[in-house]
Amino acid sequence: MTIRSVLKKEKQVLGKLMVEVYSSLPGFPTPDEQPEYYKMLANVADLADSSNTEVLVAVSGEKILGGVVYFSDMAQYGSGGTATQQKNASGFRLLAVSEEARGLGVGKALTNYCIGKAKTDGNKELIIHTTEAMKLAWGMYEKLGFKRSMDLDFLQKGFPVFGFRLSLQSHI
Template sequence: MSQEYLIRDANPNEFIKIGELMVKVYSQLDGFPSQKEQPNYYKTLANIGSFTEKPNTRLLIAVSENDEIGGGVVYFSDMKYYGSGGTAPQEKNASGFRLLAVAPTARGKGIGKLLTEACIELAKDEKQRQVIIHSTKAMQIAWKMYEKLGFKRSKDLDFKQEELSVYGFRLSLSS
């Protein structure tokens, strides 16, 4: 029997645990910069809860029936707080999400898709026209999932994070 996961906002007492999960997941990605190569990026991951101090920003988590955190993502209903390089923070009528991670022990259970769909639903509820995200070559599994959900590559959103190429995607919500 597969575990059921509930998507909800993280509580402040969970921020440290989620930060540890983010650091673990991103540091294990093949081809992704190490903590030594990009210490500030990993500091951002470790302090993931600080994103919730920004207006219109939420840290969503997937929690199992036995209260295990299976993954998390940061959702932005105002792109000016998105905090990426490139043009994404100037996008209007758009929501975005970043820093999606699934615990190694919870992979293959659809948690990434659940978190992504929760962000899409929030954007629809807010009557946004699009959802913007970024990915890297090291995140091919997620990349494929995003494309299956209707995200399209948007080269105008691409940027470099130090030496790392970061690729933009958008999902149009207009009918």
């Protein structure tokens, strides 16, 4: 497995993967409930056009196994709540792993890649958000050292979103 920036020719494939993953989460808002969110997911690779933002994919050969959006500056993070006001912090959002690649360590590899990037960027912490519908990922984040940070919580059109921080100074 290799992790790298998404290629132009992969944009549609990654967008389709994101929509499939998020729309299949039990308890997660549907495309009918949050059409703008799903439009953003379908065009996730376009987020790389923003400064301090990188759209990453995990690939095996030509096959995209998963993706994530990394932000070296939280001002570009694009979430609700206070996350975009955090200083000396990186963040990542929209981590998705294809159904056939689940259980292969793709989510963990993408997360660890973002941790490494945040350290390289000289930030003191890494911020993420997750939901009740993403309990599997939630557990993985906690095992990697992320701690709940209720000051980052917010509601996205009535849907609770939970914040986490990882101190990069204590993370080895």
